[in-house]
Amino acid sequence: IAGITQAPTSQILAAGRRMTLRCTxxxxxxxxxxxxxxxxxxxxxxxxxxxxxTTGKGEVPDGYSVSRANTDDFxxxxxxxxxxxxxxxxxxxxxxxxPHNEQFFGPGTRLTVL
Amino acid sequence: xxxxxxxxxxxxxxxxIVQINCTYQTSGFNGLFWYQQHAGEAPTFLSYNVLDGLxxxxxxxxxxxxxxxxxxxxxxxxQMKDSASYLCAxxxxxxxxxxxxxTKLIIKP
Numbered sequence: 001i002a003g004i005t006q007a008p009t010s011q012i013l014a015a016g017r018r019m020t021l022r023c024t025x026x027x028x029x030x031x032x033x034x035x036x037x038x039x040x041x042x043x044x045x046x047x048x049x050x051x052x053x054t055t056g057k058g059e060v061p062d063g064y065s066v067s068r069a070n071t072d073d074f075x076x077x078x079x080x081x082x083x084x085x086x087x088x089x090x091x092x093x094x095x096x097x098x099p100h101n102e103q104f105f106g107p108g109t110r111l112t113v114l
Numbered sequence: 115x116x117x118x119x120x121x122x123x124x125x126x127x128x129x130x131i132v133q134i135n136c137t138y139q140t141s142g143f144n145g146l147f148w149y150q151q152h153a154g155e156a157p158t159f160l161s162y163n164v165l166d167g168l169x170x171x172x173x174x175x176x177x178x179x180x181x182x183x184x185x186x187x188x189x190x191x192x193q194m195k196d197s198a199s200y201l202c203a204x205x206x207x208x209x210x211x212x213x214x215x216x217t218k219l220i221i222k223p
Contacts, residue, residue, distance in 0.1 A: 042118065042201070042213030043157070058210065090156060099162070100145060103211065105156035 002026055004106035006091050012112045013081050021076045032074040033095045033103065034058075034066060036087040043090065046113030049074055050096070081113045082114050116140045118214035125143050125220045126192055134187045134217045135201050142207025148176050148187045149201040149218065160185070160202045187205055189219075 004025045013019050025032065030051045035043040045058030049068040059080050065077045074093075078085055092103040096101060117139045126132040140145070145164040149157040153201035163169055163185060168180055175188040185209055199216040 040215055042215045043203075043211075045210060046212070048210070100147075100162040101209075102147065102159040102162065102207075105158070107156050 004091060004093055004104060006089075006106040006109050009107070009111075011112040012114065013078075013112060015077045015082055015113055016080050019078045020113070021028060021089055021111070022104075023074045023076070023106055024072050025074075025093040025104075025106075026072065027093060027095070027104065029093035029095045029104070030071070031096055031101075032068065033094075034064070034074070034090040035090045035092065036060065037090060037108075038087050043053075046076065046089075048100055057065045066100075070081075081111075085111065086113045087111060116206065116212045118202055118212055120200075120206060120214040120217045122215070123218045125191075125222060127139055128192055128194060128221055128223050130151045130192050131188065131190050132192060132219065134185070134189070134219065136202035136214060138168070138183050138185070138202070138204045138212075138214075140204045140206045143180060144205040144207070144209060146176075146178055146185050146202045147211065148174075148185075149203065150158075151199045151201055160200075165210070171182075192221050194223070195222050216221065 002113045007022045034046040035049045047066040091106040094103045120136045148160040151157040161176040167178045173190045201209040201216045202214040
């Protein structure tokens with residue numbers, strides 16, 4: 001069982017380019033999340049999905065979009081990358097049927113926008 | 115606004131006990147989480163508190179006081195592998211997690 005996988009592991013991207021970060025989970029969790037983690041700051045929620053077919057905006061959604069066509073996949077797209085989007089991106093999932101609904105994290109994608 | 119405060123860095127000695135504090139001000143409260151994150155890795159779940167009191171899990175314990183907006187993570191019998199960042203997170207009224215910046219714990223022999 002892989003849990004959650006993310007691709008790519010790392011990427012250097014020119015400003016203005018489009019980029020999709022991939023996230024796949026095999027735990028059949030209903031909820032999925034995208035966070036960014038920057039030095040000195042807590043994890044910040046970008047977008048989330050409580051169930052397949054639905055998405056919502058988090059704390060820092062501008063410049064990002066997501067889709068949730070099925071339970072397993074939750075890609076994050078940067079339509080036109082800017083240097084301030086340089087960060088480590090974590091995908092996470094959780095099962096809202098579990099009382100404490102802990103989130104499980106993927107290994108992360110380190111993105112550098114030049 | 116919503117705020118989670120925890121110390122930036124702490125240092126402790128192998129074999130000792132360390133307490134990492136977390137204070138919070140959030141819109142609503144639906145549980146508090148502690149996660150461990152080793153450098154360059156993903157956060158992993160340690161503990162969850164929703165009622166006041168102490169939850170013990172092996173060498174790790176977590177305490178919550180909702181009236182004080184306060185929690186701590188207690189690590190006993192410290193090992194070198196416990197060197198990591200410890201993240202405090204509160205689930206708010208929207209059932210989203212609000213995260214602290216994390217406490218980097220350095221263990222010295």
